[in-house]
Amino acid sequence: MQCGLLDELEVCEHVQGTCVGEEPGGGGMPKVVTTERSLVVLEDVVKTYRMGETTVTALNHTDLVLDRGEFVVILGPSGSGKTTLLNLIGGIDSPSEGRVVVDGEDISRYGQRELTLFRRRKVGFVFQFFNLIPTLTARENVDFALELTRRHDGHGKLTAADLLAKVGLAERLDHFPYQLSGGEQQRVAVARALAKDPALILGDEPTGNLDFRTGKLVLEALHEVHVASGKTVVIVTHNQPLAAIADRVLHLREGRVSQIEVNAHPLEPEGIEW
Ligand SMILES: Nc1ncnc2c1ncn2[C@@H]1O[C@H](COP(=O)(O)OP(=O)(O)OP(=O)(O)O)[C@@H](O)[C@H]1O
Numbered sequence: 604m605q606c607g608l609l610d611e612l613e614v615c616e617h618v619q620g621t622c623v624g625e626e627p628g629g630g631g632m633p634k635v636v637t638t639e640r641s642l643v644v645l646e647d648v649v650k651t652y653r654m655g656e657t658t659v660t661a662l663n664h665t666d667l668v669l670d671r672g673e674f675v676v677i678l679g680p681s682g683s684g685k686t687t688l689l690n691l692i693g694g695i696d697s698p699s700e701g702r703v704v705v706d707g708e709d710i711s712r713y714g715q716r717e718l719t720l721f722r723r724r725k726v727g728f729v730f731q732f733f734n735l736i737p738t739l740t741a742r743e744n745v746d747f748a749l750e751l752t753r754r755h756d757g758h759g760k761l762t763a764a765d766l767l768a769k770v771g772l773a774e775r776l777d778h779f780p781y782q783l784s785g786g787e788q789q790r791v792a793v794a795r796a797l798a799k800d801p802a803l804i805l806g807d808e809p810t811g812n813l814d815f816r817t818g819k820l821v822l823e824a825l826h827e828v829h830v831a832s833g834k835t836v837v838i839v840t841h842n843q844p845l846a847a848i849a850d851r852v853l854h855l856r857e858g859r860v861s862q863i864e865v866n867a868h869p870l871e872p873e874g875i876e877w
């Protein structure tokens with residue numbers, strides 16, 4: 604089925620679905636095609652920043668659908684809008700125009716408080732700079748996230764120790780961030796993201812500050828989460844080879860999705876080098 608999603612795209616997913624967002628003027632071409640698998644839907648999203656007299660357009664009429672259980676890698680030159688896109692999907696920021704729907708919630712209409720609750724319930728973040736709380740141990744950093752989402756021991760299924768074991772840090776529970784290597788800190792960040800049992804895990808350059816070996820461990824931890832629990836994972840990176848492990852690769856250029864590649868046979872993280 605030929606779908607009218609994003610006419611500038613070189614590849615378009617061919618799925619049976621519900622078409623929403625007709626082109627203005629009644630041309631009948633659907634702009635966004637959603638199915639029950641759709642987790643993230645962006646419709647005609649614009650994000651501008653006012654800088655004194657000038658306006659910067661970071662996202663320029665972007666449409667996008669991400670499905671549940673997908674592993675997505677976003678590539679693009681510096682300034683192309685990758686972080687902006689991730690921030691809008693994760694409810695860190697709101698669009699200037701258009702709609703952002705995540706897991707059935709139209710978060711583009713949310714105020715700050717609703718966005719905070721949305722992030723807490725649904726999104727795990729792994730940033731380039733690890734953002735751990737320096738005065739808390741690995742276990743306490745993860746416990747903090749568990750408490751925020753009321754999944755603390757006795758309430759939820761998993762403890763901080765379970766989550767840290769999942770990312771290979773069972774032996775580092777009581778280390779403070781300064782006592783951990785960069786890769787270990789980043790794996791604590793992955794464990795913390797998992798604490799919420801989020802619908803969506805977002806990583807902005809999660810391997811950006813790490814050497815190859817430790818970067819790969821972090822990538823393996825994220826990939827394992829995707830495989831084991833079917834989580835939707837979206838990663839922004841400058842490491843092009845990393846795209847080989849994704850189900851789909853989005854290329855951003857000047858605030859628009861310029862190309863989507865579908866990997867019929869995504870590689871395991873062990874199979875790639877950068
Ligand atoms: N808070 C802000 N205020 C003003 N302009 C901004 C702001 N955030 C981003 N921009 C601008 O929006 C554009 C897109 O920025 P964004 O951070 O999304 O790029 P990026 O693709 O993540 O780049 P990089 O690869 O360098 O991280 C850039 O031109 C940037 O200067």
Ligand SMILES: [Mg+2]
Nearest residue numbers: 685686687807
């Ligand atoms: Mg960025």
